[in-house]
Amino acid sequence: MKPSAFDYVAPRTVADAVDALAAGAQVLAGGQSLLLDMHLQRAHPALVADINHVPGLDELTASDGTLTVGALVRHQTFESPGAVPGPLGDLFARAVVTIAHPPIRARGTMAGSLAWAHPASEWCALAVALDAVVELRSTRGTREIPAGEYFLGPFQTAREPDELLTAVRYPLLAPDTGVAFTEHRRTGFSFAQVAVGAALTVRDGVITEARIGLANCADRPLRAHAAERTLIGAEPSSPAFTMAGEAASTEDAAPVPEPYADVDYRRHVIAVLVARTLREAAPV
Amino acid sequence: MKITLTVNDAAYPLDVEPRRVLADALRDDCGLTGTHLGCEQGVCGACTVLVDGEAVRSCLMLAVQCDGVPIRTVEGLAGPGGEPHPLQRAFSAERGLQCGFCTPGFLMLAAGALDHDPRLGDEEVADLVRSNLCRCTGYEPIRRAITRAARDHQNGQEGRHRSV
Ligand SMILES: Cc1cc2nc3c(=O)[nH]c(=O)nc-3n(C[C@H](O)[C@H](O)[C@H](O)COP(=O)(O)OP(=O)(O)OC[C@H]3O[C@@H](n4cnc5c(N)ncnc54)[C@H](O)[C@@H]3O)c2cc1C
Numbered sequence: 001m002k003p004s005a006f007d008y009v010a011p012r013t014v015a016d017a018v019d020a021l022a023a024g025a026q027v028l029a030g031g032q033s034l035l036l037d038m039h040l041q042r043a044h045p046a047l048v049a050d051i052n053h054v055p056g057l058d059e060l061t062a063s064d065g066t067l068t069v070g071a072l073v074r075h076q077t078f079e080s081p082g083a084v085p086g087p088l089g090d091l092f093a094r095a096v097v098t099i100a101h102p103p104i105r106a107r108g109t110m111a112g113s114l115a116w117a118h119p120a121s122e123w124c125a126l127a128v129a130l131d132a133v134v135e136l137r138s139t140r141g142t143r144e145i146p147a148g149e150y151f152l153g154p155f156q157t158a159r160e161p162d163e164l165l166t167a168v169r170y171p172l173l174a175p176d177t178g179v180a181f182t183e184h185r186r187t188g189f190s191f192a193q194v195a196v197g198a199a200l201t202v203r204d205g206v207i208t209e210a211r212i213g214l215a216n217c218a219d220r221p222l223r224a225h226a227a228e229r230t231l232i233g234a235e236p237s238s239p240a241f242t243m244a245g246e247a248a249s250t251e252d253a254a255p256v257p258e259p260y261a262d263v264d265y266r267r268h269v270i271a272v273l274v275a276r277t278l279r280e281a282a283p284v
Numbered sequence: 285m286k287i288t289l290t291v292n293d294a295a296y297p298l299d300v301e302p303r304r305v306l307a308d309a310l311r312d313d314c315g316l317t318g319t320h321l322g323c324e325q326g327v328c329g330a331c332t333v334l335v336d337g338e339a340v341r342s343c344l345m346l347a348v349q350c351d352g353v354p355i356r357t358v359e360g361l362a363g364p365g366g367e368p369h370p371l372q373r374a375f376s377a378e379r380g381l382q383c384g385f386c387t388p389g390f391l392m393l394a395a396g397a398l399d400h401d402p403r404l405g406d407e408e409v410a411d412l413v414r415s416n417l418c419r420c421t422g423y424e425p426i427r428r429a430i431t432r433a434a435r436d437h438q439n440g441q442e443g444r445h446r447s448v
């Protein structure tokens with residue numbers, strides 16, 4: 001199918017973009033999900049605002065311990081671990097190669113993934129695990145929402161239709177943080193059946209901080225709080241990681257059945273992947 | 285909307301609806317039917333072209349987004365006298381195609397990657413080939429063809445350096 005007819009504007013400033021949204025426009029960022037939705041007739045906006053010509057939205061900056069990712073920073077940027085300082089850059093570089101393919105990563109944006117809010121999105125799971133903050137702008141002003149309160153369900157977020165997602169902010173990870181990202185998918189072309197990202201800090205032989213993000217383990221991205229609690233104060237060991245995997249799978253996750261993965265299977269995969277990710281993340 | 289597509293260094297002044305995707309504009313408005321459309325969902329990669337030097341899915345871009353931006357399609361690969369591009373020679377030599385439906389997409393995917401990094405290693409080529417679908421070859425010949433083109437390119441470069 002082809003997209004249905006719409007009007008097209010290409011604003012040159014954030015203010016013009018926000019005005020277009022107030023007039024009912026839908027944002028075109030990388031277009032890698034919007035055009036798909038339009039081909040499938042899942043989206044038929046009357047007005048499309050192409051934000052690709054808004055200067056400044058492509059900025060990626062790190063200062064005062066905070067990483068700010070502008071709305072036009074493409075997936076591809078994060079393939080180089082040096083793009084983002086410290087272990088956060090390492091974690092993003094490990095995660096990004098599991099997102100689609102190079103031609104899609106050349107266009108698609110991290111902010112677009114957060115705006116689209118697919119339950120299997122790798123970026124969305126990392127955003128909740130890392131306490132990211134989403135910056136939203138409209139003609140009414142600017143507000144910030146913690147990622148943990150932003151995702152409401154499949155393709156549903158706290159963003160109002162007239163709000164432009166201008167940036168995502170992440171606290172940088174301490175230099176001694178260990179990170180890992182693993183994913184299980186049916187074929188190279190599928191979205192993740194389960195994806196897990198983890199960041200672990202070990203001091204004096206015990207785990208002092210743990211962050212675990214789960215993609216496609218519920219109707220929205222999750223931070224595995226119950227699993228993290230089992231780890232704090234524990235020694236980094238295989239039994240501890242197995243226990244955390246069990247907690248993630250039975251307490252944190254609320255998997256929905258999919259055509260090739262019923263709930264029992266998904267719980268099994270979650271337990272295995274969480275333990276595996278933690279083992280990989282454990283600083284040696 | 286009135287736009288000008290610049291495809292393989294030729295200008296195509298067009299009047300298109302905003303909803304026209306780049307792939308349709310190339311095929312139906314510019315008459316460049318070398319770019320194929322398979323899934324129209326970003327999955328198969330048959331529609332891959334270079335936009336501003338970057339391999340992208342032309343089914344997931346609007347033509348109006350490409351006004352004035354250099355585009356390269358499979359028709360632009362051959363040299364001025366019609367001699368095949370090293371990638372095209374390698375695809376032929378390694379039997380990198382059977383029905384040929386996927387071939388323009390794989391060629392442009394590989395052309396973009398080789399432009400960025402002429403020293404593509406085996407692992408990178410294997411990774412790259414995962415971007416597109418081929419229902420005939422089983423991918424191995426395509427992988428060999430891209431590797432061969434990369435190697436020929438390097439040998440060509442080194443040969444030139446040595447002769448200086
Ligand atoms: C074949 C294929 C495989 C894929 N595989 C994966 C995968 O494995 N994992 C994954 O996470 N994703 C995957 N994707 C999706 C891809 O990552 C998209 O790039 C991403 O979901 C959306 O980013 P975008 O910039 O392309 O957004 P767009 O397509 O431009 O927009 C998507 C939606 O978000 C809205 N939007 C975008 N930016 C903003 C903004 N700044 N403010 C307000 N609203 C905005 C749009 O209006 C639209 O509704 C895949 C896509 C394809 C085609």
Ligand code: FES
Pocket residue numbers: 320321322323324325326327328329330331332341342343344
């Ligand atoms: S037609 Fe564009 S990816 Fe299949």
Ligand code: FES
Pocket residue numbers: 380381382383384385386387417418419420421
């Ligand atoms: S050669 Fe037939 S699909 Fe690839």
